[in-house]
Amino acid sequence: xxxxxxxxxxxxxxxxxxxxxxxxxxxxxxxxxxxxxxxxxxxxxxxxxxxxxxxxxxxxxxxxxxxxxxxxxxxxxxxxxxxxxxxxxxxxxxxxxxxxxxxxxxxxxxxxxxxxxxxxxxxxxxxxxxxxxxxxxxxxxxxxxxxxxxxxxxxxxxxxxxxxxxxxxxxxxxxxxxxxxxxxxxxxxxxxxxxxxxxxxxxxxxxxxxxxxxxxxxxxxxxxxxxxxxxxxxxxx
Numbered sequence: 001x002x003x004x005x006x007x008x009x010x011x012x013x014x015x016x017x018x019x020x021x022x023x024x025x026x027x028x029x030x031x032x033x034x035x036x037x038x039x040x041x042x043x044x045x046x047x048x049x050x051x052x053x054x055x056x057x058x059x060x061x062x063x064x065x066x067x068x069x070x071x072x073x074x075x076x077x078x079x080x081x082x083x084x085x086x087x088x089x090x091x092x093x094x095x096x097x098x099x100x101x102x103x104x105x106x107x108x109x110x111x112x113x114x115x116x117x118x119x120x121x122x123x124x125x126x127x128x129x130x131x132x133x134x135x136x137x138x139x140x141x142x143x144x145x146x147x148x149x150x151x152x153x154x155x156x157x158x159x160x161x162x163x164x165x166x167x168x169x170x171x172x173x174x175x176x177x178x179x180x181x182x183x184x185x186x187x188x189x190x191x192x193x194x195x196x197x198x199x200x201x202x203x204x205x206x207x208x209x210x211x212x213x214x215x216x217x218x219x220x221x222x223x224x225x226x227x228x229x230x231x232x233x234x235x236x237x
Contacts, residue, residue, distance in 0.1 A: 040111030041085075044092045059095040066091070078128035085113075085121060093118060094125035137204045139163075139233040148200035163233045164205055166197040168217040171209070185213035195220045197233050205233050 073079040107118045170191040175183045183190040191213035197206040
């Protein structure tokens with residue numbers, strides 16, 4: 001008799017739970033969050049075909065540079081069109097975060113995708129850009145004097161052995177709390193001290209990143225000169 005009572009009680013609880021679930025499902029209907037009529041792909045097409053200033057403001061590059069970048073990624077096989085996200089949209093997501101510091105949530109609204117999708121394609125494009133950087137950021141040939149110096153007699157006398165210009169710059173960085181002291185610079189923000197070298201045609205030939213914002217420029221330069229793997233640009237012997 002006790003077992004029978006327990007079974008009846010369990011059945012009553014189960015029925016009550018099922019009624020609650022059914023009632024909740026009838027009242028709370030799931031609605032899609034990303035329901036904008038302007039999809040991310042349509043926004044990309046509008047930016048590309050619109051005024052030239054719009055694409056520069058959005059992606060910090062001119063239209064032909066953006067299109068060439070998309071074509072290069074496709075030809076090299078570093079990026080591929082997926083079922084819902086074409087290469088131009090993938091790069092648009094990446095550049096929107098890189099150029100404006102947009103949050104994941106803002107990118108979700110702009111491109112009408114969930115946060116996981118935004119993060120996934122940002123990582124894919126980042127890996128592709130790193131591959132590209134290894135091809136275009138490299139020391140030039142030092143066999144000839146740069147034309148910018150050769151054609152200017154006033155410069156040739158003093159700069160014929162010059163291989164470029166270098167400077168350090170501080171780039172804002174998001175650092176774990178436990179490491180922020182070392183990365184906090186004079187202005188109080190967390191940064192990386194990045195050493196950059198440019199040739200005379202305004203192309204980067206070396207980028208040395210990763211140093212803490214509190215590090216002196218001379219120390220960064222000294223470390224770069226002592227790191228063979230970096231291939232720091234040097235004049236010929």
